[in-house]
Amino acid sequence: RTPLKNKGALVTGGSRGIGAAIAERLAADGAAVALTYARSKDAAEEVADGIRRRGGHAQTIRADSADPAAISAAVDEAAENLGRLDVLVNNAGGGVFGPVDELPQETVDTMIDVNIRGVLTAIRAALRHLPPGGRVITIGSVNADRVPFPGGSVYAMTKAAVAGLTRGLARELGPRGITVNNVQPGPTDTEANPADGPMADSMRGWMALGRFAAPDEIAALTAYLAGPESAFVTGASLTIDGGFAA
Numbered sequence: 001r002t003p004l005k006n007k008g009a010l011v012t013g014g015s016r017g018i019g020a021a022i023a024e025r026l027a028a029d030g031a032a033v034a035l036t037y038a039r040s041k042d043a044a045e046e047v048a049d050g051i052r053r054r055g056g057h058a059q060t061i062r063a064d065s066a067d068p069a070a071i072s073a074a075v076d077e078a079a080e081n082l083g084r085l086d087v088l089v090n091n092a093g094g095g096v097f098g099p100v101d102e103l104p105q106e107t108v109d110t111m112i113d114v115n116i117r118g119v120l121t122a123i124r125a126a127l128r129h130l131p132p133g134g135r136v137i138t139i140g141s142v143n144a145d146r147v148p149f150p151g152g153s154v155y156a157m158t159k160a161a162v163a164g165l166t167r168g169l170a171r172e173l174g175p176r177g178i179t180v181n182n183v184q185p186g187p188t189d190t191e192a193n194p195a196d197g198p199m200a201d202s203m204r205g206w207m208a209l210g211r212f213a214a215p216d217e218i219a220a221l222t223a224y225l226a227g228p229e230s231a232f233v234t235g236a237s238l239t240i241d242g243g244f245a246a
């Protein structure tokens with residue numbers, strides 16, 4: 001089953017965690033994949049090597065999503081090297097948590113630059129390439145809808161921003177045959193949020209299922225949105241959170 005055969009996909013922040021799982025899954029579904037990273041070159045190469053060992057096509061591009069020129073160039077490079085660009089997955093991002101009046105300005109700026117401006121920049125660049133049938137998928141967060149702890153306000157703001165962007169863009173790009181969706185994971189076991197981290201037990205307590213997601217589970221929903229079966233889904237924020245928001 002290769003629903004993404006002959007498709008080109010770009011995943012931002014693909015060197016580990018959810019982004020790596022998405023790149024691997026899209027490649028397994030038949031897409032030629034490009035993945036970006038900001039710092040972790042070796043990890044990114046390892047992900048790409050793994051995909052190639054399994055018979056897929058993968059390449060890496062260094063591009064800090066906080067730098068609009070870099071992300072824009074990365075999108076063009078991916079489209080050129082893959083020969084086409086059908087799927088953009090905005091995954092690069094992260095959160096630093098703390099009291100809103102204590103977070104350093106630089107930390108606030110980086111969250112806004114990467115989680116919001118980086119996403120918008122990648123989409124604007126991708127629109128130079130995406131054909132009818134194209135897919136824009138952003139990895140938001142359930143924290144756009146529910147923040148059951150103090151210290152997550154800036155992160156929640158950035159993830160709510162991409163949920164709004166998704167709705168607006170769906171209206172704009174529907175006539176071009178491009179769907180736009182937002183995946184909102186709950187706690188997912190990655191380096192950024194390990195299932196054995198200091199906050200993990202509290203998080204499990206807020207969830208109906210009482211466990212973290214595996215990155216592959218988030219990748220499976222993303223692959224559905226990237227594929228032909230999701231053609232009627234657009235403007236949606238799809239929450240996949242083990243009941244965190246229930």
Ligand code: NDP
Pocket residue numbers: 012013014015016017018019036037038039040041063064065066091092093094095114139140141142184185186187188189190191192193
């Ligand atoms: P990780 O920190 O484990 O991985 C982040 C990935 O993104 C790495 O490949 C990293 O590469 C890359 N990255 C980070 N910053 C940048 C940047 N400025 N430019 C380019 N690449 C970058 O994070 P997760 O896998 O946990 O999270 C991925 C996404 O999922 C994020 O948007 C996050 O907000 C969201 N999310 C995560 C949840 C979780 O519980 N894990 C829950 C809900 C949402 P490098 O080292 O090279 O920077």
